Amino acid sequence: LAKTTQPISMDSYEGQEVNITCSHNNIATNDYITWYQQFPSQGPRFIIQGYKTKVTNEVASLFIPADRKSSTLSLPRVSLSDTAVYYCLVEGYSSASKIIFGSGTRLSIRP
Amino acid sequence: DTAVSQTPKYLVTQMGNDKSIKCEQNLGHDTMYWYKQDSKKFLKIMFSYNNKELIINETVPNRFSPKSPDKAHLNLHINSLELGDSAVYFCASSQSLEADTEAFFGQGTRLTVV
Structure with missing residues (x-):
């Protein structure tokens, strides 16, 4: 199983860009990189997914270097409502590795 | 019009009792999951089903039994139920077991065993 390592917590301020990096040294060829967001008392919510290079949607960008051993979730101009736990996952088409969550990064945004 | 709904949202019960948590998804997905999130906020997969068939059973005690009628x-x-079963249980679904599919989670069921 490809395991992920990410910072336990991060702090930032409203209006800043926040980058959360995740390491996944043992990622397999067929694995995708997915990020979820979880607010207190809610289930995780899908943010973005990518395989290589860069992916951007209305919420975030995901940067993946050529070796795919790490990835960076970029949140532009964060607001207080972005305070949440962010999980980096590596997903492969096999029952053993589907949607395995790591410890996540607790992001706190201050005014 | 909730995509993945769980009931009940809160469940308080005594040790030794038997309880059930229900999950329904209206997304037409083939795959469904149960996760447990403990007090330290670690999310651990318990079971996954694909087309009503058990796919993953992650070292979960036999006291836990998933059932997929459809x-x-x-x-x-x-x-x-044991004290250590106290946690938040999340149901989720995805279109399939393909790696590039998005999972949708329910709001969770907070189980407290006293």
Whole structure:
């Protein structure tokens, strides 16, 4: 199983860009990189997914270097409502590795 | 019009009791999951079902038994509840087991065993 390592917590301020990096040294060829967001008392919510290079949607960008051993979730101009736990996952088409969550990064945004 | 709904949202019960948590998804997905999130906030997969068939059973005590009457439902039955079973249980679904599919989670069921 490809395991992920990410910072336990991060702090930032409203209006800043926040980058959360995740390491996944043992990622397999067929694995995708997915990020979820979880607010207190809610289930995780899908943010973005990518395989290589860069992916951007209305919420975030995901940067993946050529070796795919790490990835960076970029949140532009964060607001207080972005305070949440962010999980980096590596997903492969096999029952053993589907949607395995790591410890996540607790992001706190201050005014 | 909730995509993945769980009932009940809160469940307080005594040790030794048997309880069930229900989950329904209206997304037409083939795959459903149960996760447990403990007090330290670690999310651990417990079970996954694909087209009503058990795919993953992650070292979960036999007291936990999932039941999938149809593709839209995956219920979790727990026998002889223990204090350590207290946690938030999340149901989720995805279109398939393909790696590039998005999972949708329910709001969770907070189980407290006293």
